[in-house]
């Protein structure tokens with residue numbers, strides 16, 4: 001059936017519904033996840049188009065001169081490490097860049113010789129697979145809920161939330177003004193502004209936003225971007241302001257790992273309860289299960 005006939009059929013069906021039941025049907029059509037299976041393909045394509053747009057605005061390493069701390073921290077890793085943004089470059093893309101000689105998976109241990117060792121890769125964004133795991137398998141139905149992505153960078157969590165969830169509002173808080181501008185560009189082009197808002201700020205100034213959040217996402221926000229004293233103060237701020245009982249916190253890596261080595265007074269057992277996750281939801285062999293296992297879910301406790 002073509003679009004016009006399908007549209008007429010849907011309208012006729014709605015007209016045939018008892019008038020008293022129509023509001024409930026329309027409400028269900030606006031908020032249900034039952035249509036997800038019909039729209040997922042389109043949503044994946046839209047996210048891939050966004051990745052194309054962002055790739056054309058950014059250097060291959062997807063790091064900017066305006067983030068000197070992050071650039072320096074990558075250089076200080078014990079093993080030679082490069083940043084490859086997992087939202088912009090999936091494994092197939094990396095393979096084709098390696099074939100073209102524009103990227104390498106290895107570095108030379110003795111300059112000029114054949115002896116090579118694998119380079120360390122880190123990503124400052126979630127991949128498409130991780131986003132789908134979070135929205136389809138970790139989080140509940142987000143109808144009417146407010147989601148905050150702390151450190152929204154390219155905006156991947158926000159676009160994923162727009163397309164894969166029914167969250168009523170998705171807020172991104174990002175310290176770096178250049179990345180805020182990129183997010184604004186995507187929001188405008190793809191007409192996401194009815195549900196996505198980006199705030200150019202340090203999360204340590206956003207107490208009321210954290211109070212209102214039903215879901216907070218934190219993908220390794222501070223480790224590469226702040227020194228240890230600032231990381232500790234940012235975590236203290238989050239734990240004081242993310243207090244609404246029952247709200248959900250998604251982190252990479254676990255809270256224990258993020259806080260280890262930092263001087264804080266945070267008592268995890270009186271703030272949150274970890275919710276166990278099933279990481280075996282995908283059967284395909286090319287799934288990066290190690291990346292999924294870094295994702296943790298917590299529920300904020302009554303205090």
Ligand SMILES: C[S@@+](CC[C@H](N)C(=O)[O-])C[C@H]1O[C@@H](n2cnc3c(N)ncnc32)[C@H](O)[C@@H]1O
Pocket residue numbers: 123124125126149150151152153154155156157173174175176179201202203204219220221222225226234
């Ligand atoms: C690893 S990226 C996360 C990107 C994105 N949330 C995702 O998962 O695809 C972390 C981002 O947090 C930002 N950031 C670091 N400290 C911050 C702070 N105190 N307030 C707001 N943003 C911060 C950094 O500039 C960086 O862009």
